[in-house]
Amino acid sequence: MATPSLPPTTHRLVGLLLLFSGFLLGLGLLLKIGVMLFRWNTGATDLPVGLLAVNLLGLLAGGLLMRWGLRMRRGTSTQRDPHADEIL
DSSP states (O other): OOOOOOOHHHHHHHHHHHHHHHHHHHHHHHHHHHHHHHHHHTTOOOOOHHHHHHHHHHHHHHHHHHHHHHHHHHTOOOOOOTTSOOOO
């Protein structure tokens, strides 16, 4: 049994919360990467490269959260018409 879709007001609220959480995640990780780059520039030798890669993936996740939130706020459907003649 399929669950009913959210009302438009709740949909916009969830989109706003996704936008806000993606922005805060991105801001926090940008600050963290800035501190790492500052330490590397001052000659710190104990910087793990894997941590930088994980932080960059987190930035990507924050951007995707913001994109998902924008889609929910605008009300654009992510559903694709299976009967449309289009190239995927």
